[in-house]
């Protein structure tokens with residue numbers, strides 16, 4: 224029988240191939256919902272493995288179906304890059320000006336191709352189906368405010384799935400270390416735009432105006448009071464204003480102030496409360512003789528890791544490389560659209576440490592890069608957990 228150490232050996236034997244795939248994709252990054260070259264590469268590799276392949280899923284996504292009958296386990300990788308100009312001086316740097324794989328989705332795609340290779344060649348693969356989900360657009364949404372995960376789900380990529388797993392590389396986590404949290408793992412995210420309206424005029428005659436900058440001062444304090452005074456202090460929440468724009472001259476009182484910001488939480492009740500309290504606070508502008516308009520842009524829901532799937536990730540990591548590889552983790556306030564998939568089937572995402580060198584290389588920056596030698600471990604864990612889930616679901 225194929226053991227976890229066999230899987231690890233096979234993954235390590237693929238190290239050069241994983242790096243080659245990752246560098247190829249890294250050199251040719253594609254923005255959200257434009258992953259056509261990447262999808263072609265993926266579909267070609269899946270077909271070469273004899274895996275039934277469907278393209279154009281969720282617009283530019285690819286799904287591979289390996290095996291049939293019995294339980295179905297899905298493994299997801301995202302494929303999109305970011306509108307960032309790469310600053311790394313490496314042979315495999317992005318060849319597309321202004322576009323860069325600065326979140327590691329190139330590595331996710333390469334790793335999932337490795338997982339497909341391992342599982343397709345496994346003579347005693349457990350009964351059931353493994354579905355390889357190569358998802359477009361994790362970083363952005365289309366003009367209907369839907370990201371790649373939602374589009375894949377709409378195209379039935381997760382229908383009949385009994386479990387779903389994924390990883391995310393982490394450029395700030397020691398290489399070849401793994402973290403996973405139980406329950407809420409990433410945040411509910413909503414962004415908003417606000418226009419505070421008054422009546423502009425001459426700076427020398429403020430009494431003849433309704434000054435929206437004065438309204439802003441009252442509203443801003445109250446917005447920052449929501450977290451402190453309205454949300455249960457035992458529950459996590461963040462509300463930040465990222466933009467304030469007003470005025471054009473020192474002696475002119477503007478007629479409106481523009482604000483935008485973001486709200487984060489783990490609990491769905493807290494998410495709704497943040498929305499409601501924000502709208503309530505803006506009423507202050509009416510009391511002061513002005514008015515407001517608010518647009519809420521609902522973002523991704525919180526990602527909830529299934530406790531049983533998370534446990535399997537820990538057991539698998541321990542059996543593959545030892546318990547020392549598992550590090551303690553806290554939930555993160557960032558948002559991740561894999562959350563839509565974990566709401567369709569029990570699932571979990573783990574973080575794969577891939578810190579490259581002594582330099583800080585944060586995600587979404589021009590200097591982002593990873594230690595590629597962490598990729599085989601990621602592939603081994605995903606392949607091994609998929610096998611464990613298939614066996615577990617078959618015996619239920």
Ligand SMILES: [Zn+2]
Pocket residue numbers: 325326362586587
């Ligand atoms: Zn990202």
Ligand SMILES: [Zn+2]
Pocket residue numbers: 326327328361391
């Ligand atoms: Zn990402």
